[in-house]
Ligand SMILES: Nc1ncnc2c1ncn2[C@@H]1O[C@H](COP(=O)(O)OP(=O)(O)O)[C@@H](O)[C@H]1O
């Protein structure tokens with residue numbers, strides 16, 4: 533009987549459980565044995581393998597996090613540990629490894645193909661949505677919804693005290709969350725690492741808005757640009773001459789990454805998981821599944837490397853129009 537293994541790697545993202553469930557159930561539907569690997573590549577090195585049957589993934593579609601646990605594992609950067617990982621997979625009789633991960637995990641997985649000819653299938657997840665080659669990664673929709681929920685609440689204080697609020701959202705290298713949250717929450721200014729602009733432009737936007745009669749301002753900043761604290765301090769200094777209600781900041785942090793996955797994330801995670809298994813059944817390997825123009829497709833895993841996925845510039849401009 534063919535045996536597949538599944539793991540989650542890198543930062544957790546809402547919808548991972550729904551995806552594991554889909555891989556396990558589709559695997560059994562197509563008469564495959566399914567093994568779960570705990571703690572991502574760490575569990576691969578330490579052989580933390582568990583058998584997964586359809587009933588083992590009951591009651592998890594609605595849960596955030598990953599019941600298989602996740603990790604960032606430094607040792608996987610070294611050949612000797614990747615060798616141990618593949619030996620463990622082969623000893624267990626595993627025929628293919630399904631990696632639910634981001635761009636980093638895909639690079640690690642691809643080395644198993646290159647160095648040991650071990651078949652892998654990548655399923656893209658990350659709240660950052662920055663994996664090249666797919667329009668969408670599991671977890672992004674929930675993260676943006678979480679951020680917007682929080683900004684809606686912050687706006688109450690911002691309006692009541694006529695204050696400037698800086699809200700720091702996640703995205704170490706990427707502005708997808710910031711941009712989407714900025715549009716959906718009506719932020720005055722959105723700062724993202726992909727399209728930087730100088731501080732005086734931000735100050736100007738706030739001043740112009742006040743001139744137009746707007747008495748509060750929300751600035752959304754991706755953590756990859758600067759911390760909310762830093763931006764708030766600079767704004768505080770620059771806006772001193774004006775009679776504003778002060779500048780405050782909030783760091784949304786990990787609340788963005790947790791909690792119940794949205795319907796969209798559950799459905800995409802389910803589609804990705806089932807499609808990944810079906811592609812494998814049909815003889816494909818060393819691929820990633822991806823969303824492209826609303827359709828789930830597969831492409832070579834390597835497509836995701838070496839290129840940076842950038843937010844649409846038109847979305848960035850849209851935000852400027854909407855702040856009028
Ligand atoms: N270039 C690489 N070579 C080997 N393993 C890697 C590489 N990049 C990442 N990994 C492995 O994948 C794990 C997750 O990567 P990371 O970039 O943190 O998350 P994500 O997959 O979500 O982007 C790392 O902790 C490491 O074990």
Ligand SMILES: O=P(O)(O)OC[C@H]1O[C@](O)(COP(=O)(O)O)[C@@H](O)[C@@H]1O
Pocket residue numbers: 542543544545634635657658659660702703704705755789
């Ligand atoms: O969990 P950590 O190590 O603090 O990582 C924080 C980073 O992880 C993320 O939440 C998501 O990263 P990945 O999904 O690529 O692993 C980033 O937005 C954030 O910068």
Ligand SMILES: [Mg+2]
Pocket residue numbers: 542634635636658
């Ligand atoms: Mg990443």
